[in-house]
Amino acid sequence: MQQLSALDTFKVWAAASLPMALASWIIAPQLADSLGELGLIKALVLTLTIGLIWQFMMVAGLIFREQGTLRWSVMRDALWLRAPESPTTGRVGGRLWWVLLPMTVLFALQEAIPIPSPSQRDFGSVLESPSGEAWLSGSWGWFAVLLALVVFNTVLGEELLFRGYLLPRLEGRFGKRAWFVNGVAFAAYHLHTPWVIPTALLDSLALSYPSQRYRSAWLGIIVHSVQSGIIMIGVLLLVLG
Numbered sequence: 001m002q003q004l005s006a007l008d009t010f011k012v013w014a015a016a017s018l019p020m021a022l023a024s025w026i027i028a029p030q031l032a033d034s035l036g037e038l039g040l041i042k043a044l045v046l047t048l049t050i051g052l053i054w055q056f057m058m059v060a061g062l063i064f065r066e067q068g069t070l071r072w073s074v075m076r077d078a079l080w081l082r083a084p085e086s087p088t089t090g091r092v093g094g095r096l097w098w099v100l101l102p103m104t105v106l107f108a109l110q111e112a113i114p115i116p117s118p119s120q121r122d123f124g125s126v127l128e129s130p131s132g133e134a135w136l137s138g139s140w141g142w143f144a145v146l147l148a149l150v151v152f153n154t155v156l157g158e159e160l161l162f163r164g165y166l167l168p169r170l171e172g173r174f175g176k177r178a179w180f181v182n183g184v185a186f187a188a189y190h191l192h193t194p195w196v197i198p199t200a201l202l203d204s205l206a207l208s209y210p211s212q213r214y215r216s217a218w219l220g221i222i223v224h225s226v227q228s229g230i231i232m233i234g235v236l237l238l239v240l241g
């Protein structure tokens with residue numbers, strides 16, 4: 001598997017991070033006025049979804065350049081999209097999937113740490129407000145956009161890039177510490193939501209470390225997706241009115 005130099009790692013990080021920052025702080029505020037009430041949140045949802053789709057396209061392009069194909073059998077190994085493997089016995093799958101339980105608990109505890117955030121950009125607060133309820137009630141179009149947002153966030157975008165592409169390619173340079181470097185890069189990536197950077201750094205314990213130890217990006221993808229699944233249940237209830 002190709003290993004990345006420090007410069008190449010920075011290029012990949014920048015190609016993912018800077019468009020998201022641009023979308024959050026420049027493009028979305030420009031679009032907000034044209035989208036009516038809750039315009040900023042709506043603009044953020046649209047622009048960040050595009051940024052996450054770009055990350056998926058970037059990973060596909062990088063794998064094609066590296067491997068010369070996008071066949072699933074090749075991508076599965078190139079992106080660690082395989083069952084967890086014991087670092088001591090070599091056993092694959094089976095009871096090793098139980099590692100998801102402590103990972104999910106640790107991730108949930110870290111996400112529960114209260115962090116002040118701008119109210120206009122706090123999607124959770126918007127969902128709990130009368131305006132948020134009115135916005136989403138019966139709005140299947142926005143439900144589809146939000147579903148795309150979470151899928152490209154925790155399955156096809158962030159996780160695929162950081163735990164699937166970058167983490168395996170940092171091992172050659174950083175060895176067993178690759179998970180920590182990956183976690184720092186993941187935290188710094190959140191220029192579009194800088195208030196979450198401290199907890200995003202802690203997330204490396206719940207996402208990057210197990211993904212490297214068991215050589216499976218599915219662990220990070222699944223744990224990160226639990227949060228998205230809970231959010232989408234709340235969104236669905238609002239859409240149903």
